[in-house]
Amino acid sequence: MQKKKIAVYGASGFGREVAWLIQSCNDYEVVCFIDDDTSKQGTFLNDIPVMSLENACKQFPGAFVVGGVGVPKTRQLLMEKARAAGFGFETIIHPKVERSQWIEVGTGTVICAGNILTTNITLGEHVQINLDCTIGHDVVMGSYTTLAPGVHVSGCVHFGQRVYVGTGAVIINGTQENPIVIGDDVVIGAGACVTKSITAGLTVAGVPAKVIKSAD
Numbered sequence: 001m002q003k004k005k006i007a008v009y010g011a012s013g014f015g016r017e018v019a020w021l022i023q024s025c026n027d028y029e030v031v032c033f034i035d036d037d038t039s040k041q042g043t044f045l046n047d048i049p050v051m052s053l054e055n056a057c058k059q060f061p062g063a064f065v066v067g068g069v070g071v072p073k074t075r076q077l078l079m080e081k082a083r084a085a086g087f088g089f090e091t092i093i094h095p096k097v098e099r100s101q102w103i104e105v106g107t108g109t110v111i112c113a114g115n116i117l118t119t120n121i122t123l124g125e126h127v128q129i130n131l132d133c134t135i136g137h138d139v140v141m142g143s144y145t146t147l148a149p150g151v152h153v154s155g156c157v158h159f160g161q162r163v164y165v166g167t168g169a170v171i172i173n174g175t176q177e178n179p180i181v182i183g184d185d186v187v188i189g190a191g192a193c194v195t196k197s198i199t200a201g202l203t204v205a206g207v208p209a210k211v212i213k214s215a216d
Contacts, residue, residue, distance in 0.1 A: 004027060005063040006030050006065075008068040010033070010034070010069040011034075011045050016045060017112070018068040019068070021112055021113065022092055024094060032050065033045055033049070033068070034051060034056045036052070054085075063087065065090075066110060067126055070128060070130075072161075072164055073162055076126070089107050093110075094111060094113040094114075094115075098117070099117040100119040106123055106125035107126075109126060110128045115134070117134075121141075124144070127141055130147055130148050133147050133151045142161035142184070143161050143162075144162045146165065148165060156173055156174035157180045160184035161185070163188070166190035169191060180196065181197040182197070183200030184201070186204070187204070188203075188205070189204065191207070192204060192205050192206055199215070202215055
């Protein structure tokens with residue numbers, strides 16, 4: 001069976017981790033990194049060529065793109081550029097992810113090794129869940145959300161789009177009637193403990209998490 005060809009958009013540290021994740025799945029072949037930085041184009045990163053979006057389209061027109069950038073707004077911009085160039089997207093889930101059958105995963109989502117997803121969870125498109133996170137029941141996660149390594153999300157938490165959750169942060173559980181709601185474009189600092197809903201656009205940090213930056 002021929003392996004699907006994958007191009008990782010973003011020749012960065014996390015992009016290298018995504019490439020390794022893809023290589024750990026037997027169904028795929030990483031054919032290139034795509035990067036808009038001209039100083040990286042024409043080089044090799046971990047033996048994988050780095051090229052422009054235009055050249056990737058020419059050399060690998062049937063490839064699928066996976067986001068290799070952790071910043072949600074940047075990832076959304078890059079995925080929109082890839083879509084406009086004619087690329088489709090692939091969902092990548094490491095074989096060492098524990099999950100129930102009652103999980104919906106959007107196109108382009110990346111779930112790294114060591115994660116546990118329990119039950120009745122909905123993930124949007126191009127979500128990234130980094131190493132060793134846990135996600136409890138009845139969690140809804142909007143498109144382009146990023147969980148850094150070691151994040152723990154309890155049950156009944158609803159994320160908007162483009163939320164960034166820093167390494168080691170914890171979000172306590174809501175309820176079916178009153179879920180904890182994390183608004184669009186919220187940033188949660190590393191090690192924070194979120195105990196209540198957060199309005200869109202805010203940056204929070206600390207234990208318990210408090211607002212440190214208002215919406216732009």
